[in-house]
Amino acid sequence: YDLPDASLAKEFYAKYEPKEVLGKGISSVVRRCIEKQTGQEYAVKIMDVTEETTSDVQADEVTYAVKKEINILKMCAGHHHIIALHDTFESSTFIFLVFELCRKGELFDYLTQVVTLSEKRTRTIMRQLIEAVAFIHDKGIIHRDLKPENILLDDNLNIMLSDFGFAHVMAQGETLTDLCGTPGYLAPEVLAVSMYEQVDGYGCEVDMWAVGVIMYTLLSGHPPFWHRKQMYMLRAIMEGKYKFGSPEWDDISDPPKDLISKLLVVNPKKRLTAKQALEHPFFKREDVLSISP
Ligand code: ADP
Ligand code: MG
Helix, strand or coil, X not given: CCCCHHHHHHHHHXXXXXXXXXXXXXXXXXXXXXXCCCCCEEEEEEEECCCCXXXXXXXXXXXXXXXHHHHHHHHCCXXXXXXXXXXXXXXXXXXXXXXXXXXXXXXXXXXXXXXXXXXXXXXXXXXXXXHHHHHHHHCCEECCCCCXXXXXXXCCCCEEECCCCCCEECCCCCCXXXXXXXXXXXXXXXXXXXXXXXXXXXXXXXXXXXXXXXXXXXXHCCCCCCCCCHHHHHHHHHHCCCXXXXXXXXXXXXXXXXXXXXXXXXXXXXXXXXXXXXXXXXXXXXXXXXXCC
């Protein structure tokens, strides 16, 4: 059941003390907050359904979308590298999602500070990311918006996959046809579906394309597909045209390049799955060195 708006907001503010803004999305504001009873810090994503919607129909759609996001977050509960949902407050016009706090913010901002990551750091981050992706794909969940803005870092710089706003639980044999995500990270088959209205939709493979784009960006400091004119960028994506250019890639070893080249594969059937990617030689090295407790 839905609480009336006023009492919903009251209930939230009775339990939590809101603090500074941590980030903003198209439809949400995320603030640090403190749970009064425990003194624990969290991040609350506050969605105002009324503000950016004009009709009741749209408001219903947004509410439905948020319920979907909550359901998917609950399905992912317990994974070390997926953001944990602590509490929720829902009404017809306001939604509060209380998450564990990622104090170090977005991988995007971290990358902006350091420009590029070493192969070693990249290995750690990519392994955590692909483990999270393998976990969700195993449950039939497709994320559809993997990018450094949606990968958060905890105190120890471990990653937390977040923002399941475009995520979807795939039914047996289901394929998707809607265009969503972020341009630079879109897989070729997503663009093909919307351009040519081809009969086949797309599936979980789109996340692994985005994983390839992210990995390329972490190592070189710039995305693999970029052009001032978006049309050219989209064409490069569809043709799978990118380069390991000089000088950024000169000192980078072969295994990471090989892994990227097996992720940025235009044909989704030939692209590595998350499980296959974890078996790639790039991830084998540290396993030898680090002994787990
Ligand atoms: P949107 O769907 O609007 O993109 P996100 O869930 O991605 O919303 O949140 C927007 C931003 O808020 C994130 O990119 C990040 O900067 C910040 N943020 C979200 N969740 C957390 C969190 N748990 N800890 C710290 N910052 C967060
Ligand atoms: Mg986001």
